[in-house]
Amino acid sequence: MPPTDAASTDRTKVRRLADRGRYDRDTINAILDEGLVCHMGFAVDGRPWVMPTTYARVDDRLYVHGAVANFALKTLSSGVEACVTVTLLDGLVLARSAFHHSMNYRSVMLFGHAERVLDPQEQYDAMVALVEHLVPGRRHDTRLPRPDELRKTLIVRLSLDECSAKVRTGGPVDDEEDMDLGHWAGVLPLTITPGRPQPDGGEAVPAYLSEWRITRGR
Amino acid sequence: MPPTDAASTDRTKVRRLADRGRYDRDTINAILDEGLVCHMGFAVDGRPWVMPTTYARVDDRLYVHGAVANFALKTLSSGVEACVTVTLLDGLVLARSAFHHSMNYRSVMLFGHAERVLDPQEQYDAMVALVEHLVPGRRHDTRLPRPDELRKTLIVRLSLDECSAKVRTGGPVDDEEDMDLGHWAGVLPLTITPGRPQPDGGEAVPAYLSEWRITRGR
Numbered sequence: 001m002p003p004t005d006a007a008s009t010d011r012t013k014v015r016r017l018a019d020r021g022r023y024d025r026d027t028i029n030a031i032l033d034e035g036l037v038c039h040m041g042f043a044v045d046g047r048p049w050v051m052p053t054t055y056a057r058v059d060d061r062l063y064v065h066g067a068v069a070n071f072a073l074k075t076l077s078s079g080v081e082a083c084v085t086v087t088l089l090d091g092l093v094l095a096r097s098a099f100h101h102s103m104n105y106r107s108v109m110l111f112g113h114a115e116r117v118l119d120p121q122e123q124y125d126a127m128v129a130l131v132e133h134l135v136p137g138r139r140h141d142t143r144l145p146r147p148d149e150l151r152k153t154l155i156v157r158l159s160l161d162e163c164s165a166k167v168r169t170g171g172p173v174d175d176e177e178d179m180d181l182g183h184w185a186g187v188l189p190l191t192i193t194p195g196r197p198q199p200d201g202g203e204a205v206p207a208y209l210s211e212w213r214i215t216r217g218r
Numbered sequence: 219m220p221p222t223d224a225a226s227t228d229r230t231k232v233r234r235l236a237d238r239g240r241y242d243r244d245t246i247n248a249i250l251d252e253g254l255v256c257h258m259g260f261a262v263d264g265r266p267w268v269m270p271t272t273y274a275r276v277d278d279r280l281y282v283h284g285a286v287a288n289f290a291l292k293t294l295s296s297g298v299e300a301c302v303t304v305t306l307l308d309g310l311v312l313a314r315s316a317f318h319h320s321m322n323y324r325s326v327m328l329f330g331h332a333e334r335v336l337d338p339q340e341q342y343d344a345m346v347a348l349v350e351h352l353v354p355g356r357r358h359d360t361r362l363p364r365p366d367e368l369r370k371t372l373i374v375r376l377s378l379d380e381c382s383a384k385v386r387t388g389g390p391v392d393d394e395e396d397m398d399l400g401h402w403a404g405v406l407p408l409t410i411t412p413g414r415p416q417p418d419g420g421e422a423v424p425a426y427l428s429e430w431r432i433t434r435g436r
Contacts, residue, residue, distance in 0.1 A: 036321075036408075037307055041268035043261035050259035050268055052305035052325050087270035089255055089410070094427075098349045098360045099367040103254075107270050131316045141401050142316045149317040171418045183359050184421040188430060189413035190254075192307070199404040200389045206402050209312075 011111055012164035022165040025060075031108045031165055032057045035086040036134065036192075040064060040072060042080050049075075055084070056126065056133035057160075062110065063117070063126040065155040073154045077116035084110045084158060091189040095172035096181050102168065104187060110163035114156035123150045126157070137208030229329055230382035240383040243278075249326045249383055250275045253304040254352065254410075258282060258290060260298050267293075273302070274344065274351035275378075280328065281335070281344040283373040291372045295334035302328045302376060309407040313390035314399050320386065322405060328381035332374035341368045344375070355426030 014021030022028070038055045041048060051072040055064045062084065066073045076082055086108045093102035117123050127145045131138050145153075172185050194212050197205050232239030240246070256273045259266060269290040273282045280302065284291045294300055304326045311320040335341050345363045349356050363371075390403050412430050415423045 036310075037305055037323075039257035039259075039268050039270075039303055039305070041257075041259040041266040041301070043264055043266045046261055046264055047299050047329075048259040048261045048266055048301040050257050050301045050303040050327065052257075052303060052323065054321060081265050083259070083266040083268045085257055085268040085270060087255055087257070091413075091416075092254075092352050094353060094356065094360070096361055097367070098345055098357070098363050099371070101349050101352065101356075101360070103272060103352075105255075105270070109268065111265075127316055131319050134310050134319065134321075135312060135406070138312065138319075139316070142312070142319070143314055143396055143399055143401065145316050149315070153317070171416070174418075178361055179419075181361055182421060183361065184415075184417065184424050184427065185419055186415055186417040188353070188415050188427060190410050191413060192408050193411040195309075195407035195409060197402075197404055197406050198309075198389070199402065200392075201397075201403055203400060203402040209402065209406060212406060 009162050012109065012162055014164060014166050020166045020168055022167050027165050027167070028108050028160065028163055029057065031088060031106045032062065032086055035088055038064070038084050038086045040076070041083040041085070042072070042075055044075060044080070054130065054134065056129040058125070058129050060160040062158045062160060063129060063155055065126065065130055065153055068152060068154045070154055073156055076114035077154065077156050079113060082112060082114050082158060089190055091187045093172050093187050094185055096174045096178040096183045096185045100172055100174055102172065104168050104170070106165065106167045108163055108165045110158060110160060112158045112162055114158050117155040117157050120147065120150060123153065123155050126155050127153065135208060135212060141206055141208070227380050230327065230380055232382060232384050238384045238386055240385050245383050245385070246326050246378065246381055247275065249306060249324045250280065250304055253306055256282070256302050256304045258294070259301040259303070260290070260293055262293060272348065272352065274347040276344070276347050278378045280376045280378060281347060281373055283344065283348055283371055286370060286372045288372055291374055294332035295372065295374050297331060300330060300332050300376060307408055309405045311390050311405050312403055314392045314396040314401045314403045318390055318392055320390065322386050322388070324383065324385045326381055326383045328376060328378060330376045330380055332376050335373040335375050338365065338368060341371065341373050344373050345371065353426060353430060359424055359426070
């Protein structure tokens with residue numbers, strides 16, 4: 001396995017529909033960099049929690065942040081194991097049979113133990129990365145974090161050591177005997193699209209915002 | 219509490235930013251009906267898993283399906299507790315400071331024990347609901363499930379007894395001293411938008427598909 005690959009373990013190995021599994025770091029990074037929301041799972045006394053939040057990838061680390069009182073982050077930084085999933089929905093797959101309906105998607109599932117970030121420089125860099133992840137270019141047009149703000153923020157780091165991606169692309173896979181039923185079949189592509197920016201003040205819409213779709217690679 | 223409200227328990231009570239909590243069934247149903255993907259969490263030997271999948275709501279029940287060999291569904295139907303989260307991302311909130319950047323979203327978090335659906339009629343109705351949830355109107359233009367297909371499908375049901383919603387709307391909330399920094403601030407609205415249907419055969423694009431955005435209420 002080349003060194004850029006994420007480790008494929010028993011857990012990250014895609015079992016069902018194994019041809020949809022992807023383990024190379026480029027695929028995993030591209031999904032993480034395009035996504036805006038992750039779903040962060042952990043268990044407390046054996047009971048599961050799944051919390052949506054934003055995140056940012058820096059190299060082989062994923063950062064998640066919130067207020068110091070944030071229940072999920074406090075729990076995660078206490079050392080419990082996490083499973084973080086990012087899912088991009090690319091389309092609805094309409095087959096001739098209800099049974100074969102599907103979705104096109106790209107997802108990443110990451111397992112690991114979160115660690116609280118305590119170093120002020122790493123906290124600062126993570127905060128900037130979190131803003132930059134949402135809106136590339138924004139770091140140059142916002143007031144950057146102050147030490148007192150970093151102290152109010154709980155940031156955790158997960159390493160991308162144990163993760164995998166799952167990808168479905170393409171059209172419906174129908175049974176031969178359904179092909180002539182006359183039902184429309186195919187894919188309805190779906191994209192996250194920005195609307196017109198809604199200003200809170202009088203400043204002109206900056207280029208990095210009007211070009212948001214492009215800069216995020218879609 | 220009126221009978222249409224979901225039960226607000228210690229777990230579903232929104233603690234951080236409590237004014238974002240919503241407990242009425244109309245809000246919860248609207249989020250579940252608009253979402254396309256849920257993230258289904260459970261723990262095995264104390265270790266968390268978060269799996270993305272589609273779902274459908276029917277009255278006060280949520281249905282999730284997959285192949286009978288599906289690991290997540292087999293685990294869930296063995297009686298372990300689940301946490302299912304649906305998140306709709308409505309926009310990026312750009313504040314004048316990096317610290318106050320946020321997102322507008324609507325999310326539902328549901329706790330419960332999944333039960334495997336064994337009744338063939340309920341299986342059939344759930345399969346139809348799953349297709350209809352993705353593309354309203356599709357049930358009239360697809361071959362509906364056969365008994366052998368239902369036998370190949372594992373469907374689980376979760377009740378909406380213990381759930382809550384969390385909603386953020388509106389613009390950035392900046393510190394007074396940052397208001398005159400000259401940085402653009404406001405909201406970049408985000409919507410899931412359908413592209414041009416990609417046909418697998420020669421049938422004309424049906425109205426329920428070209429009107430998909432409208433029929434799903436956006």
